[in-house]
Amino acid sequence: MSQLLINNIQKYVQLNDEEKYMLLSIMQNRKLRKRQYLLQEGDHSKYSAFVLSGCLRSYFVDSNGFEHILQFAIEDWWITDMMSYISGKPGKLNIDALEDSEVLLISREDQLSLFEKSPKFEKYFRIITENGMVSNQQRLLDNLSLPAIERYKNFIQKYPLFMQRIPQVQIAAFLGITPEFLSKIRGQISKS
Amino acid sequence: MSQLLINNIQKYVQLNDEEKYMLLSIMQNRKLRKRQYLLQEGDHSKYSAFVLSGCLRSYFVDSNGFEHILQFAIEDWWITDMMSYISGKPGKLNIDALEDSEVLLISREDQLSLFEKSPKFEKYFRIITENGMVSNQQRLLDNLSLPAIERYKNFIQKYPLFMQRIPQVQIAAFLGITPEFLSKIRGQISKS
Numbered sequence: 001m002s003q004l005l006i007n008n009i010q011k012y013v014q015l016n017d018e019e020k021y022m023l024l025s026i027m028q029n030r031k032l033r034k035r036q037y038l039l040q041e042g043d044h045s046k047y048s049a050f051v052l053s054g055c056l057r058s059y060f061v062d063s064n065g066f067e068h069i070l071q072f073a074i075e076d077w078w079i080t081d082m083m084s085y086i087s088g089k090p091g092k093l094n095i096d097a098l099e100d101s102e103v104l105l106i107s108r109e110d111q112l113s114l115f116e117k118s119p120k121f122e123k124y125f126r127i128i129t130e131n132g133m134v135s136n137q138q139r140l141l142d143n144l145s146l147p148a149i150e151r152y153k154n155f156i157q158k159y160p161l162f163m164q165r166i167p168q169v170q171i172a173a174f175l176g177i178t179p180e181f182l183s184k185i186r187g188q189i190s191k192s
Numbered sequence: 193m194s195q196l197l198i199n200n201i202q203k204y205v206q207l208n209d210e211e212k213y214m215l216l217s218i219m220q221n222r223k224l225r226k227r228q229y230l231l232q233e234g235d236h237s238k239y240s241a242f243v244l245s246g247c248l249r250s251y252f253v254d255s256n257g258f259e260h261i262l263q264f265a266i267e268d269w270w271i272t273d274m275m276s277y278i279s280g281k282p283g284k285l286n287i288d289a290l291e292d293s294e295v296l297l298i299s300r301e302d303q304l305s306l307f308e309k310s311p312k313f314e315k316y317f318r319i320i321t322e323n324g325m326v327s328n329q330q331r332l333l334d335n336l337s338l339p340a341i342e343r344y345k346n347f348i349q350k351y352p353l354f355m356q357r358i359p360q361v362q363i364a365a366f367l368g369i370t371p372e373f374l375s376k377i378r379g380q381i382s383k384s
Contacts, residue, residue, distance in 0.1 A: 066337075068333070
């Protein structure tokens with residue numbers, strides 16, 4: 001299973017056997033049942049998680065109790081509360097499993113020590129952080145400027161795999177609309 | 193002036209003379225008059241800009257002609273259209289100067305070749321990209337969950353220097369509210 005992580009990294013940098021061993025010896029394997037938490041708000045996000053199987057989400061609960069989903073992560077994706085992970089301070093996000101899942105965890109300390117041992121890992125994380133920042137920029141632009149129906153169309157186009165697996169109620173929470181409104185939008189799209 | 197960039201980098205990594213020379217020999221100096229563009233939507237964002245003096249903003253114009261500001265950058269800050277800069281594709285953002293400004297530009301090609309020459313630069317950009325991602329996460333959370341008055345209070349607290357220099361109409365466009373509503377909020381805060 002950990003080959004998935006090696007393959008993901010090797011899209012960007014080639015690792016020798018020693019580097020692969022170095023990496024895998026610090027990653028911690030963890031299984032989560034559906035609905036189980038990897039992180040709860042107020043806790044320090046000690047780990048960044050690479051998803052081997054299943055599906056996780058990160059979300060924020062506002063003062064009215066509404067859940068706002070920041071990210072979904074299926075296999076081959078990373079997920080963490082970046083703010084808490086890099087600062088070491090308590091986080092504002094929850095991360096839980098939408099399906100039975102298996103993840104590989106890396107602590108910030110181990111990640112930083114990996115960077116010191118081989119700059120290839122720093123390059124890899126620099127690249128995926130850049131890509132994450134681009135996704136966030138796109139989402140912020142969408143939120144600022146597009147009506148819900150266009151945001152939904154973008155979501156379908158960008159994440160076709162998510163559509164097949166993630167419940168509609170979760171997708172609505174990601175788009176910032178009610179499940180009823182999402183249902184109405186889906187009706188409009190299937191008619192047109 | 194370029195000492196400002198060296199100092200910024202040396203908050204994270206120590207450069208030797210050769211590395212400083214390597215960096216400064218590829219940075220291009222550019223002056224912008226107030227209202228002049230560094231980047232227009234539809235163009236490829238060839239450069240990332242480090243601000244030496246003045247103030248720039250990046251913004252997106254929606255289909256109704258409304259400007260949505262993504263970022264302000266005063267001296268000691270970086271600004272670019274990240275999506276376009278790393279993909280090489282045409283961008284969606286405009287970047288212009290709110291004051292007469294001076295910037296140092298680095299092309300993506302030169303940046304990547306700098307990373308190959310010294311991993312210290314990769315570390316530096318990995319760290320500032322992480323920090324940028326954290327800011328974006330915070331902004332997304334604020335947008336999703338806080339009323340305008342709280343977003344304004346956060347802005348004041350987080351960017352006190354911006355408050356003194358950036359016109360209220362620009363701050364309103366950053367917060368996603370009208371200048372009239374911002375004025376009302378300021379009235380409420382000064383009364384309380």
